Amino acid sequence: MRTKLSLFLLAVLMIVVSSVSAQSNVVVRWWHISTNPPEQEFWQVIADEFMAANPNVTIEITVLENEAFKSRLVTVMQSGEAPDLFQSWGGGVLWKFAEAGLLRDISPELDANDGAWRNSFSAQSALALYAQGDATYGVPWTWGAVGMFYNKALFEQAGLDPENPPTTWEEFVAAIEALKEAGITPISLGGKDKWPGHFWWVYFAIRLGGEEAFLKAYNRTGSFADEPFVKAGEYLQSLVEMGAFPENFMGLTYGDQFTLTANAGAAMELMGQWAPSLYENAAPGVLGDNLGWFPFPVMPDGAGNPGDVLGGGDGFAVGKNAPDAAVAFLQYITSVDVQRRAAEIWVIPTVGGAEDVVTDNPVFASIIEARNNAPYFQLYYDQFLPPALGSEVNDAVEVLLAGMATPQETAERIEEMASFELE
Amino acid sequence: MSLANTRNLSEVKVDEATQIRREKRNNAIRKWLTVGIFLLPGMLVFIVFVLSPIAQTAVYSFYDWDGLGPLTNYQEFKNYERLFEHSAFIKSVQNTLVIMVLSLVIQLPIALMIALLVARGQLPGRKFFRAMLFIPYVFSEVITAIIWLYVLHPKDGLVNTVFTSLVPGYQNVAWTSDPNVILYSVFAVLVWKYFGFYMILYMASIQGVPKDLEEAARMDGAGEIGVLRYVTIPLIGPTIRLTIYLSVLGAIQQFVIVQILTTGGGINNSGSVIGTYLYKYGLQRFKLGYGSSIAVVLFLFTFVFSILYQRFVMSRDYQDD
Numbered sequence: 001m002r003t004k005l006s007l008f009l010l011a012v013l014m015i016v017v018s019s020v021s022a023q024s025n026v027v028v029r030w031w032h033i034s035t036n037p038p039e040q041e042f043w044q045v046i047a048d049e050f051m052a053a054n055p056n057v058t059i060e061i062t063v064l065e066n067e068a069f070k071s072r073l074v075t076v077m078q079s080g081e082a083p084d085l086f087q088s089w090g091g092g093v094l095w096k097f098a099e100a101g102l103l104r105d106i107s108p109e110l111d112a113n114d115g116a117w118r119n120s121f122s123a124q125s126a127l128a129l130y131a132q133g134d135a136t137y138g139v140p141w142t143w144g145a146v147g148m149f150y151n152k153a154l155f156e157q158a159g160l161d162p163e164n165p166p167t168t169w170e171e172f173v174a175a176i177e178a179l180k181e182a183g184i185t186p187i188s189l190g191g192k193d194k195w196p197g198h199f200w201w202v203y204f205a206i207r208l209g210g211e212e213a214f215l216k217a218y219n220r221t222g223s224f225a226d227e228p229f230v231k232a233g234e235y236l237q238s239l240v241e242m243g244a245f246p247e248n249f250m251g252l253t254y255g256d257q258f259t260l261t262a263n264a265g266a267a268m269e270l271m272g273q274w275a276p277s278l279y280e281n282a283a284p285g286v287l288g289d290n291l292g293w294f295p296f297p298v299m300p301d302g303a304g305n306p307g308d309v310l311g312g313g314d315g316f317a318v319g320k321n322a323p324d325a326a327v328a329f330l331q332y333i334t335s336v337d338v339q340r341r342a343a344e345i346w347v348i349p350t351v352g353g354a355e356d357v358v359t360d361n362p363v364f365a366s367i368i369e370a371r372n373n374a375p376y377f378q379l380y381y382d383q384f385l386p387p388a389l390g391s392e393v394n395d396a397v398e399v400l401l402a403g404m405a406t407p408q409e410t411a412e413r414i415e416e417m418a419s420f421e422l423e
Numbered sequence: 424m425s426l427a428n429t430r431n432l433s434e435v436k437v438d439e440a441t442q443i444r445r446e447k448r449n450n451a452i453r454k455w456l457t458v459g460i461f462l463l464p465g466m467l468v469f470i471v472f473v474l475s476p477i478a479q480t481a482v483y484s485f486y487d488w489d490g491l492g493p494l495t496n497y498q499e500f501k502n503y504e505r506l507f508e509h510s511a512f513i514k515s516v517q518n519t520l521v522i523m524v525l526s527l528v529i530q531l532p533i534a535l536m537i538a539l540l541v542a543r544g545q546l547p548g549r550k551f552f553r554a555m556l557f558i559p560y561v562f563s564e565v566i567t568a569i570i571w572l573y574v575l576h577p578k579d580g581l582v583n584t585v586f587t588s589l590v591p592g593y594q595n596v597a598w599t600s601d602p603n604v605i606l607y608s609v610f611a612v613l614v615w616k617y618f619g620f621y622m623i624l625y626m627a628s629i630q631g632v633p634k635d636l637e638e639a640a641r642m643d644g645a646g647e648i649g650v651l652r653y654v655t656i657p658l659i660g661p662t663i664r665l666t667i668y669l670s671v672l673g674a675i676q677q678f679v680i681v682q683i684l685t686t687g688g689g690i691n692n693s694g695s696v697i698g699t700y701l702y703k704y705g706l707q708r709f710k711l712g713y714g715s716s717i718a719v720v721l722f723l724f725t726f727v728f729s730i731l732y733q734r735f736v737m738s739r740d741y742q743d744d
Contacts, residue, residue, distance in 0.1 A: 070707075071707065074706055074707055074709070075706070077490075078490040078491065078706070078709075078711065096489065096491065096709060097491070099491075099492070100489070100491030100492045101492070102491065191600070191690075192599075192600055192686050193686065194686075246578075247577075247578070247595060248577035248578065248595055248596075248597040248600075248601075250597060250600050250601070250690060251576075251578075251597025251598070251599060251600035251601065252577060252578065253686075256578065387707070387708050387709050388708040388709065388710060391703075391707065391708055395691075398690055398691075399690060399691045402602070402690045402691070404602065404690065404691055405691075
């Protein structure tokens with residue numbers, strides 16, 4: 001009897017002890033998608049530094065590949081268990097989580113000390129994509145623009161001036177023809193992952209219709225079947241017919257796409273700011289100084305401003321049950337010091353005090369210039385629009401690229417979903 | 424006196440009868456109680472994890488629900504109306520049926536033929552073949568799909584490389600994305616993965632066929648084909664009926680391999696099956712209400728098929744036991 005009693009007391013004691021230690025030890029569950037080894041190592045170092053400075057905090061990192069992350073996040077969100085910190089592009093997808101009360105508002109921390117943290121961001125338009133109303137649910141830590149990466153050596157080989165890349169549609173088409181004549185695949189594209197293809201359609205739409213056409217369609221005073229969107233499809237179709245993309249590109253993944261560019265197998269690629277880091281990792285030293293960047297060409301009779309930018313970046317959003325330590329860690333991630341170090345590896349800083357690190361790299365300098373000076377900055381459709389509409393854009397453009405739908409049908413298909421999803 | 428005695432006697436008899444009946448009833452109650460107590464844990468698990476989720480899904484299917492907040496937008500049969508009008512759903516059902524039919528007319532006969540070869544007979548090295556042919560079934564579905572993604576890669580895949588060196592003027596085929604071939608690529612991978620399982624079932628069954636029956640048939644002048652047609656195959660009938668059942672259910676439930684191989688259904692859902700359709704339009708797009716209506720349709724189909732098949736086709740096999 002006595003042994004039983006003492007065993008019981010011991011059990012009670014253990015429960016008490018473990019709950020006490022659970023209070024003092026905070027666990028931050030952090031999901032990021034930087035699978036590229038140097039980037040992954042960098043995040044680990046940052047987490048280790050934070051844990052060393054705050055011994056009661058344990059940061060549990062889950063690294064997920066982009067597509068796997070998107071699928072898995074959907075499932076955990078539907079179970080109501082948001083990670084404490086997780087990758088987010090902002091926009092419609094994040095707002096959906098916010099509406100369901102799955103996120104933590106971090107504006108008190110952003111506004112503390114006269115808004116020191118909030119004002120440290122130079123990319124304010126990016127920060128706004130993580131906010132709805134007065135609440136902010138995350139912050140961006142790298143932000144850029146989608147544009148054309150190109151291989152100067154291949155341009156030279158095709159008799160093109162590598163220092164004067166095309167600026168207009170006519171010049172762009174001429175460059176494609178010249179590259180083809182030289183036996184070089186003009187543009188790398190992996191159609192199987194859908195989103196790289198959607199960049200093309202959306203950029204044509206931005207150049208042709210500008211902010212006005214998009215906002216009209218988004219606010220339902222216009223339509224996604226309006227002329228700029230149909231014409232966007234026609235231009236994209238003409239690129240396919242020209243043979244600008246690799247053989248069987250609809251069967252290639254994004255991995256195939258950047259590997260092709262990295263190994264100088266194609267001259268151009270429409271992609272975001274993360275591309276150079278992937279090129280370097282896939283084929284170290286192949287591109288080097290031959291990598292250049294130019295903005296998406298200007299279209300004839302386009303209503304958009306030539307400086308308008310499609311883009312986005314990466315940020316971390318904060319789950320509803322996140323401890324204060326998670327917010328503190330997020331603050332550390334976007335501190336000037338960490339941003340400067342991250343910029344040495346792959347990040348385009350969102351914090352003003354760290355921008356100068358990358359400006360001696362001509363590619364990054366032009367991306368920052370495009371990002372900061374854009375009169376109209378459009379986040380990727382598949383993140384900005386509600387999930388069902390965003391993925392319908394991706395699907396519809398995929399079918400167009402495969403030559404199985406006309407530009408008119410593509411635009412109408414998107415409009416049909418828009419009329420259902422946007423009220 | 425005698426009259427009183429008989430009355431007494433009959434009263435006693437009645438009492439006895441009541442008592443026996445009462446005892447019987449008590450026994451019955453006790454028996455059912457025992458059965459009930461033994462059933463209870465399993466029953467609870469079944470109710471909590473099988474029946475109630477099915478009921479919940481049925482309820483969700485009448486709402487426009489994103490899975491994140493409370494159920495609010497009740498909308499009657501709207502989800503079902505959209506579902507049956509959606510061309511992608513119709514395409515997915517068609518694809519599922521194609522895979523189902525091909526499994527029955529190609530996969531099972533191949534498995535049976537190979538089982539006949541390796542179960543007995545004089546094929547040299549048949550133990551080796553038996554092991555080799557079963558290996559694909561041991562791999563997990565994800566690994567199978569990823570291996571085949573490499574094999575079928577449109578540029579550097581094994582299949583395209585082999586054809587390029589064998590066939591002059593061969594144009595690379597995008598096996599896992601070209602809408603004209605995608606479904607057949609998926610089917611080929613499914614056959615590769617699962618026929619080993621059916622082969623093992625057939626083998627076990629063939630080995631159970633009494634040798635003397637076949638000997639007797641041969642003595643009566645039946646050729647090898649005749650022995651197969653009239654002795655072996657009828658005797659493994661229960662196994663054949665079982666594999667048909669498993670194969671049909673497997674085709675309806677197929678998800679992992681198709682999802683990975685076709686990146687979620689392929690161009691314009693050309694390689695989509697019901698499982699991937701549900702995942703894409705229900706879960707990924709945050710349409711859990713709509714997704715539930717797909718699940719309900721899928722459930723009803725499987726349920727009705729199972730009942731009918733068991734009632735009319737497999738019932739004989741159960742009676743034999």
